[in-house]
Amino acid sequence: MISKGCEQCAKGGKMVIFVYGYCDQRDCFYCPLGENRKNVTDVYANERKVEEDEDIIREAERMSAMGSSITGGEPQEVMDRTTRYISLLKDEFGDDHHIHLYTGITGGRENMRRLAEAGLDEIRFHPPLEQWGELHGTEWEEILYIAREEGITPAFEIPGIRPETEFLEFIDEGAAEFCNVNEFEMSHGNFRRMQEEGYELREGHMSAVESGREEILDVMGDHEKVYFCTSVFKDAAQHRRRLKRMARNVRRPFDEITDDGTLVYGKATVDPERFEELGVPEEYYTVKSEHVEIAWWLLEEMVDEGDVERGEIVEQYPTVDGTVVERTPVA
Numbered sequence: 001m002i003s004k005g006c007e008q009c010a011k012g013g014k015m016v017i018f019v020y021g022y023c024d025q026r027d028c029f030y031c032p033l034g035e036n037r038k039n040v041t042d043v044y045a046n047e048r049k050v051e052e053d054e055d056i057i058r059e060a061e062r063m064s065a066m067g068s069s070i071t072g073g074e075p076q077e078v079m080d081r082t083t084r085y086i087s088l089l090k091d092e093f094g095d096d097h098h099i100h101l102y103t104g105i106t107g108g109r110e111n112m113r114r115l116a117e118a119g120l121d122e123i124r125f126h127p128p129l130e131q132w133g134e135l136h137g138t139e140w141e142e143i144l145y146i147a148r149e150e151g152i153t154p155a156f157e158i159p160g161i162r163p164e165t166e167f168l169e170f171i172d173e174g175a176a177e178f179c180n181v182n183e184f185e186m187s188h189g190n191f192r193r194m195q196e197e198g199y200e201l202r203e204g205h206m207s208a209v210e211s212g213r214e215e216i217l218d219v220m221g222d223h224e225k226v227y228f229c230t231s232v233f234k235d236a237a238q239h240r241r242r243l244k245r246m247a248r249n250v251r252r253p254f255d256e257i258t259d260d261g262t263l264v265y266g267k268a269t270v271d272p273e274r275f276e277e278l279g280v281p282e283e284y285y286t287v288k289s290e291h292v293e294i295a296w297w298l299l300e301e302m303v304d305e306g307d308v309e310r311g312e313i314v315e316q317y318p319t320v321d322g323t324v325v326e327r328t329p330v331a
Helices: 004-010 054-062 078-093 109-118 139-149 165-172 191-196 213-220 231-250 272-277 296-304
Strands: 014-018 067-071 098-103 122-125 153-160 179-183 226-229 263-268 285-287 292-294 311-316 324-330
Touching: 004 014, 004 067, 004 098, 004 231, 014 054, 054 078, 054 231, 067 078, 078 098, 078 109, 109 139, 122 139, 139 153, 153 165, 165 179, 165 213, 165 226, 179 213, 213 226, 263 296, 272 285, 272 292, 292 296, 296 311, 296 324
Parallel strands: 014 067, 067 098, 098 122, 122 153, 153 179, 179 226
Antiparallel strands: 263 292, 263 311, 285 292, 311 324
16 A cells, blocks of 8 residues: 555545535536535534534544544635644544545645644645646645645545546655545436536446546556555445444444444344243343344244244444444344
């Protein structure tokens, strides 16, 4: 991997903090933000809506976060919020908790200084597509050197729209440390505008776009400080590993963790005394207000033997919102 942040992300150990949903200086047709993130002032740590700063620590602990990635919005107003979160995480978890910021604005020296003082390790710049190839001699070149002078590792992170050798030049000149290229993707938030621009999904893929992937790899892929992050890797590795980290922390003794990082258990509307009568150990079930949750395999066995009339097997994410993936009746 090209950076400590990428290493942690690949292990599923990076918490994502979304700090702001307004983007006053840009209107990128490929912006992936959905309805719950676009044009909102809410903060999210992974899927958790942040009501108080301590929620960020709770989410980091929920997934045993190794580091954090901060993203979302461009206005100056979020600087106070961003630096506060960086300081909070560093104070709680120490310098080993690597933090990188992804931004579409340059910010200037004063902001770089504030971020460095708060403890930011790395900053990844995303210049406007219309300026690619003409960044030398602009504020984008200047900010790379300023960030490094202030003690922050400067880099680029760009969508894989097309190859651009200027990013390689910045690396070779010592201005940027690396360039992370994300495979171009469609999402619920951008698919209409992407289609208007002539992009289509690649055959057999749920999100990856049929674009210049091969050309990007041919032009930029051989550089030792360029990393091409595929949509498959994001889902199969990063996302699932993050879910598994959460699942191991929040699972109850009777929850089963799947290969996808989800939790599986049984659910039945039964008087809890029935389980006591059957001699079910307390660690195999828990009583809720209107139902009982129990080991799924034990529920199946009890239904088969007629001890319990019916129930269902539930599969859900280990995230704070506990989104249910599937319900399977057992009768």
